[in-house]
Amino acid sequence: MSIFGKLSFKDQAFKLREDSILDATTGILATKGFDLMTMDDVANLIGISKPSLYKHFKSKEDLVGSTMLRLLDAATQQLEQLPASLSAQAKLAALLEWALRVRLEGGLPFLPSTSAHVREMLMRNLKYVGKVIKLNSQLEKLVQQAQKAGDLNPDLPSDVILYSYYARTCDPAVEYLQRFSKMKPDDIVRHMLRVCFAGLK
Template sequence: MSILSKFSFKDQAFKLRENAILDAATSVLGSKGYDLMTMDDVAGAVGISKPSLYKHFKSKEELVGEAMVRLLEGAIEQIAGLDPALNPREKLMALLEWALRVRLAGGLPFLPSTSPHVREMLMRNFKYMTRVLKLNRQLEGLVKQAQKEELLNADLPADVILFSYYARTCDPSVEYLQKFSKMSDDAIVKNMLQVAFDGFK
């Protein structure tokens, strides 16, 4: 095996472990929240020592920031991969469906909506903020285009629709339905989409 191949294998192993760490961090964040989550929790979930974890991320703040960046990048990739034939309203529905499914699988903690400390921390994270602004521009564009095509209520300010849309991604009803109702995840997603886009009619 060449030296280059050895380095390549080492880099791949490092990246795989990093992804496993981010998966674990996202899961722990979803169940315990930022304040209760510890680096020991994450290391234990991955099955590595805490010193090994610190080789990848120097602090809980850095780890959480990177986990949130990865989630935003996933949303941006989803938008980029949407069928161009979909109208703006259908694209918004498709992205919300993706977010709800990721959330039902335990992979979408909504920390900024629940913790002022985390909001402040993330606002200092340049990488996170650039992704937030990019995603917000894209979603705002879809909302305004949907209003222009009379697919969404044009009498409502675009910001009202946009921030209500964000709220649907972190609606606690999802967890209650998953825990206490007898509905499948598919049924939960279907009903949440109907409530989000058609109300209670």
Template sequence: MEGPSFKEQQFKVRENLIVDAANQLLADKGFDLMTMDDVAAAVGVSKGILYKHFPSKESLAAAAMVRVLRGALGAIEALPPEMSAVEKLKAALRWTLESRLAGGLPLLPSGSASLQTSLMTSMEYVGAIFRMNGVVTGLVEQAVRAGDLRGDIPAEVMVHSIYSRTCDPALDFLRRGGRYADADLVAHLVSIAFDGLTARS
């Protein structure tokens, strides 16, 4: 009837710290440039420890991606039910952009073949991706039926356009310039994504 032992709890806590550090480094440098030494140094442990938790760099990155995906899903599901589908989509995009500005959002998988295969063979990752895709696609279709999103473009194309806005490089670039407040930047990018660049008649 006992819970997990103290050591097991410590192990879990440390694993979380490792994923935290990986998350940060992935957001900062991307998968290719992040090294296991970086992660170890950030956590303050030896490199060998990392391999007691994760069998490879790829699986560590996968764990970080899974945690982010679950967080994003939770953020979407926590939105008030009375909110319209299109407003939920805008809120979701806003959430991811704010998370990126806060510094904790890993970038999209690099072209690394080993990472790709590792992700695609991870049940947790493909499951999270699958669920996320279902939720977003559902929202888009709902918004189209409500007449809030365009009906002349396939839903799948709109879904992937929204995904790509979450990692819009313009965000980092404009933030570096330092000429805009973070909140304004997010508002601008969300507005451009949904309302476009063209002046409304």
């Protein structure tokens, strides 16, 4: 049974509006960033009043925190849905492919990597910190397993590989290829995955 099957009509409408607010916030953050985004921007894009927006989220910080939490939940769910039969490297590649596709659709703002203020704000959000630690631990184990299997360079510190992997999710090459090349999204994703796991050799 879906979550909506357990909610009243009023609660369903509230949840759907909240999802729309988070979708709008994601898009605005991806284009304008945290500092330039306003609550008015979000309310206007959704077509609701600002007081209605504040019924869902008490502040801009609360709204952005919820947006990033939803993104972390989606990444964790994506990773946990992968078949157990996949190798560790294949799981890392599948998650990166998902992230790149979400990003090409404008659904993956990279706030922590672009703003010290946002990093500090998110570090005060205990739910966010807990989910980051959990996902990081899962990915670190996959990196180590892939190194033991010989699929990733065992001579490199696992931290170097892990943070290089994170960097691929916010590589500006993706935007340049999307804007200035004639490649389709599938080709961009395929080439970025190859660069990540096979290098430029």
